Amino acid sequence: MGKSRMEAFSDGVIAIIITIMVLELKVPHEATLEALLPLWPLFFAYVLSFVYVGIYWNNHHHLLQLAQKVDGRALWANLHLLFWLSLVPFMTNWLGEQHMAALPMALYGVVLLMSAIAYDLLVRSLVRLHGPQSALAHAIGRDTKGWVSIVLYAVGVPLSLWQPLVGAAFYVGLALVWIRPDPRVERM
Amino acid sequence: MGKSRMEAFSDGVIAIIITIMVLELKVPHEATLEALLPLWPLFFAYVLSFVYVGIYWNNHHHLLQLAQKVDGRALWANLHLLFWLSLVPFMTNWLGEQHMAALPMALYGVVLLMSAIAYDLLVRSLVRLHGPQSALAHAIGRDTKGWVSIVLYAVGVPLSLWQPLVGAAFYVGLALVWIRPDPRVERM
Amino acid sequence: MGKSRMEAFSDGVIAIIITIMVLELKVPHEATLEALLPLWPLFFAYVLSFVYVGIYWNNHHHLLQLAQKVDGRALWANLHLLFWLSLVPFMTNWLGEQHMAALPMALYGVVLLMSAIAYDLLVRSLVRLHGPQSALAHAIGRDTKGWVSIVLYAVGVPLSLWQPLVGAAFYVGLALVWIRPDPRVERM
Amino acid sequence: MGKSRMEAFSDGVIAIIITIMVLELKVPHEATLEALLPLWPLFFAYVLSFVYVGIYWNNHHHLLQLAQKVDGRALWANLHLLFWLSLVPFMTNWLGEQHMAALPMALYGVVLLMSAIAYDLLVRSLVRLHGPQSALAHAIGRDTKGWVSIVLYAVGVPLSLWQPLVGAAFYVGLALVWIRPDPRVERM
Numbered sequence: 001m002g003k004s005r006m007e008a009f010s011d012g013v014i015a016i017i018i019t020i021m022v023l024e025l026k027v028p029h030e031a032t033l034e035a036l037l038p039l040w041p042l043f044f045a046y047v048l049s050f051v052y053v054g055i056y057w058n059n060h061h062h063l064l065q066l067a068q069k070v071d072g073r074a075l076w077a078n079l080h081l082l083f084w085l086s087l088v089p090f091m092t093n094w095l096g097e098q099h100m101a102a103l104p105m106a107l108y109g110v111v112l113l114m115s116a117i118a119y120d121l122l123v124r125s126l127v128r129l130h131g132p133q134s135a136l137a138h139a140i141g142r143d144t145k146g147w148v149s150i151v152l153y154a155v156g157v158p159l160s161l162w163q164p165l166v167g168a169a170f171y172v173g174l175a176l177v178w179i180r181p182d183p184r185v186e187r188m
Numbered sequence: 189m190g191k192s193r194m195e196a197f198s199d200g201v202i203a204i205i206i207t208i209m210v211l212e213l214k215v216p217h218e219a220t221l222e223a224l225l226p227l228w229p230l231f232f233a234y235v236l237s238f239v240y241v242g243i244y245w246n247n248h249h250h251l252l253q254l255a256q257k258v259d260g261r262a263l264w265a266n267l268h269l270l271f272w273l274s275l276v277p278f279m280t281n282w283l284g285e286q287h288m289a290a291l292p293m294a295l296y297g298v299v300l301l302m303s304a305i306a307y308d309l310l311v312r313s314l315v316r317l318h319g320p321q322s323a324l325a326h327a328i329g330r331d332t333k334g335w336v337s338i339v340l341y342a343v344g345v346p347l348s349l350w351q352p353l354v355g356a357a358f359y360v361g362l363a364l365v366w367i368r369p370d371p372r373v374e375r376m
Numbered sequence: 377m378g379k380s381r382m383e384a385f386s387d388g389v390i391a392i393i394i395t396i397m398v399l400e401l402k403v404p405h406e407a408t409l410e411a412l413l414p415l416w417p418l419f420f421a422y423v424l425s426f427v428y429v430g431i432y433w434n435n436h437h438h439l440l441q442l443a444q445k446v447d448g449r450a451l452w453a454n455l456h457l458l459f460w461l462s463l464v465p466f467m468t469n470w471l472g473e474q475h476m477a478a479l480p481m482a483l484y485g486v487v488l489l490m491s492a493i494a495y496d497l498l499v500r501s502l503v504r505l506h507g508p509q510s511a512l513a514h515a516i517g518r519d520t521k522g523w524v525s526i527v528l529y530a531v532g533v534p535l536s537l538w539q540p541l542v543g544a545a546f547y548v549g550l551a552l553v554w555i556r557p558d559p560r561v562e563r564m
Numbered sequence: 565m566g567k568s569r570m571e572a573f574s575d576g577v578i579a580i581i582i583t584i585m586v587l588e589l590k591v592p593h594e595a596t597l598e599a600l601l602p603l604w605p606l607f608f609a610y611v612l613s614f615v616y617v618g619i620y621w622n623n624h625h626h627l628l629q630l631a632q633k634v635d636g637r638a639l640w641a642n643l644h645l646l647f648w649l650s651l652v653p654f655m656t657n658w659l660g661e662q663h664m665a666a667l668p669m670a671l672y673g674v675v676l677l678m679s680a681i682a683y684d685l686l687v688r689s690l691v692r693l694h695g696p697q698s699a700l701a702h703a704i705g706r707d708t709k710g711w712v713s714i715v716l717y718a719v720g721v722p723l724s725l726w727q728p729l730v731g732a733a734f735y736v737g738l739a740l741v742w743i744r745p746d747p748r749v750e751r752m
Contacts, residue, residue, distance in 0.1 A: 005195060005249050007569060012203030012388075015576030020211060022650050023584060027658040031665030050650070054643040058636070061569050072246070076367065079242040086210050086238070094215040101219030179640065193383060193437050200391030200576075208399060260434070264555065267430040274398050274426070282403040289407035381571060381625050388579030396587060448622070452743065455618040462586050462614070470591040477595030 003070045006078055010060060013082045017089060018053040021046055024093040042096025045108075048175065049092040052112065055178045056085060056119065066136040067126050077125040081118040087111045105160035105167045112171060113153035120146055149174055191258045194266055198248060201270045205277060206241040209234055212281040230284025233296075236363065237280040240300065243366045244273060244307065254324040255314050265313040269306040275299045293348035293355045300359060301341035308334055337362055379446045382454055386436060389458045393465060394429040397422055400469040418472025421484075424551065425468040431554045432461060432491065442512040443502050453501040457494035463487045481536035481543045488547060489529035496522055525550055567634045570642055574624060577646045581653060582617040585610055588657040606660025609672075612739065613656040616676065619742045620649060620683065630700040631690050641689040645682040651675045669724035669731045676735060677717035684710055713738055 025042060028035035060081075070078075091111050095104040123140055130136045152174055160167025213230060216223035248269075258266075279299050283292040311328055318324045340362055348355025401418060404411035436457075446454075467487050471480040499516055506512045528550055536543025589606060592599035624645075634642075655675050659668040687704055694700045716738055724731025 001253065005199060005252075008196060008572065009199045009203055009245060009249075011569060011573045012200050012576055013207050015573055016204055016207040016580055018646075019577055019580040019584065019650055020207065022654055023211070023587070025654045027654060027661055029661075031658075031662035031667045033667065036667070036671075047647075050643075050647055054640075057573060058639050058643075061573075061639070064569075065565065072368065075246055075249070076242075079238075079246075082206075083235075083238055086207055090210055090213045090215060094219075097215055097217075098219035103219045103221065103224070107224075180636065189441065193387060193440075196384065197387045197391055197433060197437075200388055201395055204392055204395040208395065211399070260556065263434055263437070264430075267426075267434075270394075271423075271426055274395055278398055278401045278403060282407075285403055285405075286407035291407045291409065291412075295412075377629065381575060381628075384572060385575045385579055385621060385625075388576055389583055392580055392583040396583065399587070448744065451622050451625070452618075455614075455622075458582075459611075459614055462583055466586055466589045466591060470595075473591055473593075474595035479595045479597065479600075483600075 001070050003064055003067055006070050006075060007064050010064075010078060010082065011057075014053060014057045014060070014085065017085055018050060018057070021049055021089045021092050024089065024096075039096075041099045042093070045092045045096040045100075048172065049088050051175050051179065052115075052171075053085060053088060055175065056081075056115065059119070059178075063123065063126065066139050068130065068134075068136075070126070071129055074122065074125045074129060077118070077122040081115065081122050084111055084115040084118050088115075100164050100168060102161050102164045105164040106157050109153055109157040109160050109167055109171060112174075113150065113157065116146070116150045116153055120150065145177075149178070189258050191252055191255055194258050194263060195252050198252075198266060198270065199245075202241060202245045202248070202273065205273055206238060206245070209237055209277040209280050212277065212284075227284075229287045230281070233280045233284040233288075236360065237276050239363050239367065240303075240359075241273060241276060243363065244269075244303065247307070247366075251311065251314065254327050256318065256322075256324075258314070259317055262310065262313045262317060265306070265310040269303065269310050272299055272303040272306050276303075288352050288356060290349050290352045293352040294345050297341055297345040297348050297355055297359060300362075301338065301345065304334070304338045304341055308338065333365075337366070377446050379440055379443055382446050382451060383440050386440075386454060386458065387433075390429060390433045390436070390461065393461055394426060394433070397425055397465040397468050400465065400472075415472075417475045418469070421468045421472040421476075424547065425464050427551050427555065428488065428491075428547075429461060429464060431551065432457075432495065435495070435554070439499065439502065442515050444506065444510075444512075446502070447505055450498065450501045450505060453494070453498040457491065457498050460487055460491040460494050464491075476540050476544060478537050478540045481540040482533050485529055485533040485536050485543055485547060488550075489526065489533065492522070492526045492529055496526065521553075525554070565634050567628055567631055570634050570639060571628050574628075574642060574646065575621075578617060578621045578624070578649065581649055582614060582621070585613055585653045585656055588653065588660075603660075605663045606657070609656045609660040609664075612735065613652050615739050615743065616679075616735075617649060617652060619739065620645075620679065623683070623742070627687065627690065630703050632694065632698075632700075634690070635693055638686065638689045638693060641682070641686040645679065645686050648675055648679040648682050652679075664728050664732060666725050666728045669728040670721050673717055673721040673724055673731055673735060676738075677714065677721065680710070680714045680717055684714065709741075713742070 025039065025046060028039065067074075088111060091104065091108040095101075095108050098104045120143070123143065123146070127134070127137045127140060152170060156167045156170035156174075159170065213227065213234060216227065255262075276299060279292065279296040283289075283296050286292045308331070311331065311334070315322070315325045315328060340358060344355045344358035344362075347358065401415065401422060404415065443450075464487060467480065467484040471477075471484050474480045496519070499519065499522070503510070503513045503516060528546060532543045532546035532550075535546065589603065589610060592603065631638075652675060655668065655672045659665075659672050662668045684707070687707065687710070691698070691701045691704060716734060720731045720734035720738075723734065
């Protein structure tokens with residue numbers, strides 16, 4: 001089964017996710033800096049989420065370049081990933097409106113954690129389909145970076161409940177680590 | 189007439205439908221679990237609709253892979269399917285906001301029923317175009333699963349008016365049956 | 377200059393236009409038929425606009441199939457068409473919320489009229505680019521149907537101000553005429 | 565690394581940006597011209613932003629036609645451009661709702677300025693990837709028009725704070741200059 005429509009559909013969904021978040025940036029009702037400045041937590045959350053969704057799109061792009069084909073299992077693993085990413089706008093909005101409060105920060109981390117797990121499941125479904133000797137399997141290797149990230153998100157969630165800004169530091173730090181496209185894939 | 193733009197347009201519309209539903213998940217006005225928990229019926233409806241739209245995308249993908257060409261009739265059959273799917277976000281929202289009440293549950297079922305009928309009409313328009321000896325016609329066969337589903341949706345609608353949760357059980361059960369991509373198509 | 381990205385971009389914009397209209401169907405605040413029924417004018421407007429946008433997508437699809445290339449002029453003619461189509465959701469919503477009142481019905485017709493003129497300009501820009509001896513120019517011919525439609529929309533607008541339902545009949549009638557893909561193109 | 569998915573993703577995001585702006589055109593609550601006319605500043609802002617996003621899409625289209633490949637740096641330069649463009653709907657809405665007040669007009673100019681800088685960075689990342697002897701580098705040349713525009717946006721921002729309509733004249737003037745596709749690229 002060809003991969004092109006799965007790429008096209010994922011491009012569409014991710015493009016919409018990354019763009020509709022801006023609809024939640026409600027415009028101030030006055031034309032003053034005083035009215036604009038209270039938006040900064042929402043704007044910060046918007047930038048962070050834009051970067052995260054951009055990272056997922058980049059990695060998805062790289063991953064699918066290595067894949068030759070997809071099957072029903074991979075289609076559902078992909079939809080599962082898109083499901084968790086689709087919750088990012090909701091969490092971004094809640095986090096921003098509640099000025100980085102503890103619970104929204106923790107649940108934002110849960111969505112990042114579940115997205116990372118879903119991405120890992122997608123990788124596994126593709127490795128399984130292409131076989132352990134495939135170029136894809138060799139490029140992915142042991143995926144230490146992926147696993148360490150999942151652990152760090154899992155640590156960031158309870159930390160957010162204790163000190164939301166510590167959780168935010170975890171999420172920002174992990175975003176910075178992932179902005180660079182995966183060198184394993186670049187090497188290919 | 190080539191099928192690629194019909195695929196691209198359908199991918200776009202279905203990607204938007206599956207993603208804009210999340211815009212209806214209005215964020216709570218407090219950063220507490222007590223404020224978040226009342227969202228659960230809407231979240232449940234969101235998950236169910238996400239799965240249903242995902243199923244339609246998967247099946248549409250499989251179906252179009254078997255098709256070689258489209259004509260004006262198939263383009264309108266496809267738009268007719270997209271029309272019913274476009275009502276899913278509205279019904280999801282109403283169902284969730286009314287906490288799974290009887291009438292929204294029944295009309296949610298009507299939209300599922302009409303989508304199933306529209307999908308069947310799309311299949312027929314493609315079989316008619318490709319002829320009864322085509323690979324497409326052989327792969328589709330007698331489509332028992334499609335017809336049984338249409339009957340079960342039609343049964344689920346009045347049941348929803350009587351006991352909404354019984355209707356919900358019908359819709360969830362049919363979703364589980366359809367999550368597996370159609371083996372007739374996989375076999376090809 | 378290749379036409380594929382212009383097709384892809386147009387597919388994206390038209391897919392979004394046809395789908396976001398449903399966001400304006402605000403769900404009723406009760407789970408009763410009494411609460412749902414007042415939505416019927418908006419639902420009627422939604423169906424009509426869905427059909428119109430579907431017609432434009434179909435005709436755009438057919439037209440671009442005949443085109444071999446595009447230039448800067450055609451790109452702007454295309455954006456001009458997309459601009460008028462992008463106003464359809466706004467007009468649909470106003471028309472539905474104002475229960476088919478005279479002024480929204482007339483301005484809905486203005487948007488249809490301007491879209492038809494914009495489509496005609498796009499056709500002309502492509503004919504000019506491909507030359508009068510091209511298959512495209514022969515397929516388009518004298519475009520009587522396009523011109524008669526423009527005249528009828530122009531008649532429908534003042535009629536709407538006088539009797540909105542007469543205007544609605546004009547728009548519905550023209551939609552029915554255009555649902556059939558253009559035989560000139562089908563013949564190719 | 566192929567450029568096709570970067571094109572497809574950009575098409576998706578830009579298509580959504582250009583279309584969701586219309587969601588902010590809130591319909592009047594009466595069916596009268598008196599209720600419609602106060603929308604004119606928002607409508608003017610909508611038209612201006614539609615033209616600007618259209619210009620970026622056109623230029624992006626032309627630029628990517630000259631590119632043979634992309635790398636991780638170009639993907640992020642592209643996402644950076646899309647980020648600034650994604651703020652256009654927010655600024656459009658604020659500008660329109662505040663009836664062209666000084667601060668929104670200035671910040672609208674900031675978003676145009678940052679988009680122009682981001683586009684320049686994208687051009688540089690592609691020139692760097694293709695090398696100074698590439699057709700792309702020759703087509704771009706010294707990019708005087710790009711640099712003059714950046715300077716003029718930077719001048720327009722403080723002017724907007726002083727006299728918003730002077731700023732608006734700058735932005736409209738620059739849009740008119742850019743509507744013509746870049747002759748350097750057309751020449752190729």
